[in-house]
Amino acid sequence: MCGTLLIASALQGxxxxxxxxxxxxxxxxxxxxxxxxxxxDQLNLRYRYxxxxxxxxxxxxxxxxASRSYNRLTQYNIKYRNSGLEIEAGNFNEILGNGxxxxxxxxxxxxxxxxxxxxxxxxxxxxxxxxxxxNWNWGYMKALRGATLAxxxxxxxxxxxxxxxxxxxxxxxxxxxGQSAGIVLMRNTNDQSKDSFYALLLKGNISALLSYNLxxxxxxxxxxxxxxxxxxxxxxxxxxxxxxxxxxxxxxEYKNYHDLLIGAGISDPPTLVKEHKYRLLNRNIHVxxxxxxxxxxxxxxxxxxxxxxxxxxxxxxxNELNRTFVFSEYFAEYFFYAGSKSTFTIxxxxxxxxxxxxxxxxxxxxxxxYAFKGRNSTLFEIEYQTVERNITEPEIFxxxxxxxxxxxxxxxxxxxxxxxxxxxxxxxxxxxxxWLGMNISHQLTSSNTLSLxxxxxxxxxxxxxxxxxxxxxxQGVEIRLKTKF
Amino acid sequence: xxxxxxxxxxxxxxxxxxxxxxxxxxxxxxxxxQDLDNEWTTFADVKGEHLTVIDFWATWCQPCLRSLPELNSxxxxxxxxxxxxxxxxxxxxxxxxKLKPFVQSMGIDYAILRDVNSxxxxxxxxxxxxxxxxxxxxxxxxxxHEGYRPGDEKYIRMNIEENF
Numbered sequence: 001m002c003g004t005l006l007i008a009s010a011l012q013g014x015x016x017x018x019x020x021x022x023x024x025x026x027x028x029x030x031x032x033x034x035x036x037x038x039x040x041d042q043l044n045l046r047y048r049y050x051x052x053x054x055x056x057x058x059x060x061x062x063x064x065x066a067s068r069s070y071n072r073l074t075q076y077n078i079k080y081r082n083s084g085l086e087i088e089a090g091n092f093n094e095i096l097g098n099g100x101x102x103x104x105x106x107x108x109x110x111x112x113x114x115x116x117x118x119x120x121x122x123x124x125x126x127x128x129x130x131x132x133x134x135n136w137n138w139g140y141m142k143a144l145r146g147a148t149l150a151x152x153x154x155x156x157x158x159x160x161x162x163x164x165x166x167x168x169x170x171x172x173x174x175x176x177x178g179q180s181a182g183i184v185l186m187r188n189t190n191d192q193s194k195d196s197f198y199a200l201l202l203k204g205n206i207s208a209l210l211s212y213n214l215x216x217x218x219x220x221x222x223x224x225x226x227x228x229x230x231x232x233x234x235x236x237x238x239x240x241x242x243x244x245x246x247x248x249x250x251x252x253e254y255k256n257y258h259d260l261l262i263g264a265g266i267s268d269p270p271t272l273v274k275e276h277k278y279r280l281l282n283r284n285i286h287v288x289x290x291x292x293x294x295x296x297x298x299x300x301x302x303x304x305x306x307x308x309x310x311x312x313x314x315x316x317x318x319n320e321l322n323r324t325f326v327f328s329e330y331f332a333e334y335f336f337y338a339g340s341k342s343t344f345t346i347x348x349x350x351x352x353x354x355x356x357x358x359x360x361x362x363x364x365x366x367x368x369x370y371a372f373k374g375r376n377s378t379l380f381e382i383e384y385q386t387v388e389r390n391i392t393e394p395e396i397f398x399x400x401x402x403x404x405x406x407x408x409x410x411x412x413x414x415x416x417x418x419x420x421x422x423x424x425x426x427x428x429x430x431x432x433x434x435w436l437g438m439n440i441s442h443q444l445t446s447s448n449t450l451s452l453x454x455x456x457x458x459x460x461x462x463x464x465x466x467x468x469x470x471x472x473x474x475q476g477v478e479i480r481l482k483t484k485f
Numbered sequence: 486x487x488x489x490x491x492x493x494x495x496x497x498x499x500x501x502x503x504x505x506x507x508x509x510x511x512x513x514x515x516x517x518x519q520d521l522d523n524e525w526t527t528f529a530d531v532k533g534e535h536l537t538v539i540d541f542w543a544t545w546c547q548p549c550l551r552s553l554p555e556l557n558s559x560x561x562x563x564x565x566x567x568x569x570x571x572x573x574x575x576x577x578x579x580x581x582x583k584l585k586p587f588v589q590s591m592g593i594d595y596a597i598l599r600d601v602n603s604x605x606x607x608x609x610x611x612x613x614x615x616x617x618x619x620x621x622x623x624x625x626x627x628x629x630h631e632g633y634r635p636g637d638e639k640y641i642r643m644n645i646e647e648n649f
Contacts, residue, residue, distance in 0.1 A: 014512045018610045046608065048512055053608070081515060084525075093602040099578040105602050109612035135517065135525055180523060205522060211585060240582035249586025270578045275545040299583055301590040307554060309591070335550075343551070343635075369551075371635035409636035446629050465543070465603070466577035484610050484629065 013049030019483040020109050022120070026476010029456065034475070038063045040111055040120040051082040055090075059155060061120050068119045072155045075126065084135040091126045094144055095268075096171050096184045097201045100217040100236040100260065103268035104148065107465045109482065112151070113472055119154035123469070125266075128163060140182075141172040150264040164190045165263035179204030184217070188263045195262060196220040197234075213240045217260070234259040238270055247303040255317075256294040268467075272297035274313045274331055275463050279401050279419075280363055280385045281349055285463045286327045289319045289355070295327075308336035325355040343369045360388040365401075375409040387423070397422040411443025419458045435473075447485060453478040513624020514539075516605045518573065518598040521585040528624075531596050533569030536627075536648060537620045538641075540572045541600075541611050544580045544587055549615040552633035553591060556617075559642060560595045568645060570595035575603045575614060617641060619648055 020042045027036040041060045046053065057075035061068070077090030093104040106124035113120045129146025147163035155162070166189045173182025182201035187194065199217035206212060218226055219234040229235060237256040243249070255272045272295050273286045295317030302310045313331040318324065329351035337343055349363040365383035372378075381403040388396050398421070405415030419435045427433045437455030444450055459473035514528045531537065540556055542549035553572075560570040574597055576584055581601065588597050600606055609618070619628035619641075628644040630637065 016610055018612060020612070044607075044610070046610070050512075051515070081517075084517065093604060095578070095601055098581070103578065103602075105577065106607065108603060108607060178522075203523065211522075213582065242582055242586045244586040244589035247590055247592065249588075249590030251583045251586050253582050268578055270582070273579075275579055277545055277547045299586075301587055303590050303592060369635060374639065375636040377635040407634040409634045410630060410640045411632070413632075413634065441632075443631070449631060465575065466545070466579035482612060484612075 013047055013052075015045070015047050017043065017045040017485055019043045019481075019485075020111075021481045021483075022111055023479045024474070024476060026474060026478070028115075028459075028473050029475045033064075036064060036476075038120065042111075042122050051080055053077075053079040053081070055079070057091075057122070059121055061155075063118070065118070068117070068154075068156060070119070070154075070156050074122070074155055086133045087131070089130045091128050092131055092144075092146070093124075093126055094131055094142070096142075096169055096186060097182070097199050097217070098213065098215045098238055098270055099268040100215055100238060100257075101184060101186050101197050101199055101262065102148075102167060102169060102266050104146075104266075105268065105465075105467070107467055110464060112469065114152060114470065115472060117154045117156070119156050121155050123151065123467075125149050125151040127167065128159075138176065139172070139174040141170075143170045144168070148263065148266045165266055166190070167263070167266060173201060177204075188266060190263055195234075197262070198226070199236075209243055209245055211242045213242075214238070229258070236260045236269055240270075247305075249301040251297075251299045253297045255296075257288070257290050258292055260290040271466075272317070273315050273327075274299070274329065275466060276331075276349075278347060278363075278365055278383055279403075280365070280383045280399050281331075281347075282463055283460045284351070284353070284361065284363075284385075285461065285468055286315070286317060286329070286351075286353060287461070287468055288317065289321065292320050293317050306337065308334065310334050319355060327351070327353045327355065341371050356389075357391045358387055358389050360386075362386045377407045377409070379403065379405040379407065379415065395424065397424065399423065405439075411449065412441070414438070414440045421458075447483060449482045451480040451482075453480075513620065514605070514609060516608070518600055518605060520599070521588060521597055526596065526598055531569055531571040531598075532620075532624075533622075534567035535622055536563075536568045536645060538568065538570045538645070539609075539618045539620065540570065541575060541606055541614050541616045541618075542572055543575050543614050544583055545576070546614045548633040551635075552615055552617075552637070553593060555638035556641075557591075557593050557595070559638065559645070562642075563645060564595075566649070568649070572597045573600050573605060574598070575600050575606050577601060619644060621648060 023039045025037050027034050039062050043058045045056045055077045059074045060071045063069050075091040077092060079088045093106060096102040104125055104127045110123040111120050112123040126149050127146030131144035133142040145168045148165045148167055149163055153162045169186040171184045173180050180203050184199040187196045197217055197219050199215055201215050203213040215238045217236040235258050240253040242251050253272045257269055271288045276282045297315040299313045311333045315329045317327040331349045333347040335345045345367040347365050351361045363385040367381045370378045383401040385399040400420040402418045403415055405413060407413035417437050420432055422432045435456040435458040437457050439453050441451045454477045457474040459471045461468055462471045517525050517527050520526050574584055613631050615633050617630045618626050621627050627648045
């Protein structure tokens with residue numbers, strides 16, 4: 001590998017990269033030892049010469065528990081891209097159609113740790129194998145074969161154990177009069193099963209104002225119907241209509257997923273649930289059950305002449321599992337300017353989530369950003385939530401978030417976050433529990449950004465880049481350095 | 486693949502070489518992404534005569550949404566001066582349906598491309614959104630800025646004018 005790098009450095013290409021270093025001193029509250037020290041490093045190197053690219057990723061994690069530490073070259077890849085043709089070998093990401101059957105992805109600069117293994121590593125679910133794609137004026141084609149990463153398994157395990165699924169797929173389509181029609185054939189094999197699927201794709205513009213996207217995916221079992229929607233069938237139906245006229249925009253979506261959990265979880269169908277940026281709502285984002293879920297989502301936007309914006313969202317999902325569970329959500333958000341220095345955003349949300357036994361959930365909040373003296377700004381954010389839950393008996397509890405921060409353009413910010421909850425599952429018998437933390441971020445140079453966290457951070461579900469996962473509670477100090485070169 | 490200690494030492498020694506090479510041999514980005522009408526668009530199609538401003542963003546990112554009107558104003562100010570803007574959305578399948586109506590309702594005038602798997606984001610070494618890059622006519626990155634805070638638009642304008 002080092003010989004390759006030396007040769008690469010002598011060629012007339014471009015060698016770039018980035019590095020993420022994260023040091024933590026602390027632990028999950030009440031866990032021993034409280035002063036656990038770990039560090040994680042991720043180095044990405046990219047070499048490009050004309051149409052050829054080579055990429056490497058090295059990850060390193062050190063923990064005082066040696067069984068959790070590792071050094072590993074976790075990704076390597078060579079890619080050729082030219083005039084619509086792209087060929088890759090090694091680790092790569094790909095999506096088939098809208099993701100109903102397969103999506104390999106990454107959340108850049110995101111570090112994952114789960115409570116079981118307590119090992120930190122980059123958050124991605126890639127394929128290792130090869131792929132080839134070709135786009136031309138009236139069509140496209142892609143073919144791939146690879147072993148999908150089960151990203152809940154850490155790099156301390158053998159690679160074969162982390163990649164239980166082998167996926168082979170072909171997708172092709174044609175473009176005509178502003179429309180695109182395609183077909184996907186996919187086979188996924190692991191120790192337990194060999195599953196075959198196909199999908200039909202259709203998308204395009206009905207007019208300059210209206211567009212649509214449709215996908216129908218179904219498993220292939222000899223002797224069984226290719227289109228049946230009975231209980232034994234595995235299928236996914238997705239459709240969307242999008243409309244915009246001047247300052248008004250509307251998105252309407254429908255989903256119907258039945259037994260669409262493939263392999264160790266290689267697909268990522270559209271969820272039809274709003275990905276919230278507000279802390280309390282982000283923690284409560286509905287997680288789809290791909291075993292059985294159907295639903296709809298409507299979202300509308302309007303931009304006013306004075307620059308203010310209104311957003312309305314409605315989502316509903318029904319799961320027929322051992323019984324019927326219903327999720328529904330109504331969300332409204334209004335952003336506006338108050339003078340030349342202030343902006344406000346207010347939001348309100350009402351939802352029900354029966355699968356979590358939450359009969360009613362009311363959330364509201366306000367964000368105020370104030371700019372002064374050209375490059376300075378302050379941020380205040382308040383969120384409050386009341387939840388009526390009935391697991392064994394009815395109970396009502398609340399969650400509260402207060403964020404206060406200061407930023408100086410272009411690259412400095414400091415903020416304090418206070419969270420309080422009276423959720424009996426978190427308070428351990430007390431009336432409430434609180435978390436107070438401080439975040440500081442400073443761009444040292446155009447290539448280096450240093451971030452510091454100190455205090456307590458509340459864990460729980462979190463969603464970023466469309467992917468939802470569990471974040472652990474943390475109490476201590478965390479230093480993060482991002483470098484680009 | 487597990488690394489040996491000597492590999493780690495050599496990798497550390499190669500760092501200065503890597504840093505130097507990155508500076509000497511810049512190549513312009515080479516990507517092909519679909520726009521909001523699903524038409525394939527290359528970097529050459531959106532490249533500005535003098536400068537190209539690339540903004541990586543997402544509909545779920547609050548600072549991104551704050552910056553979009555400011556970037557749109559900058560685009561309209563500089564578009565006839567050989568500076569072109571392009572927004573690359575890293576929205577995944579969850580938000581793809583919303584992207585076009587959202588962008589059009591906001592009246593964004595510059596090209597928006599879809600990077601559904603964040604592939605181009607990774608290739609260009611971008612790790613967070615929003616991130617704004619300014620490329621010169623050779624394709625070299627002359628300005629790189631992460632995040633958005635009120636006042637950043639002045640800083641971006643200053644860097645466009647300096648590199649013009």
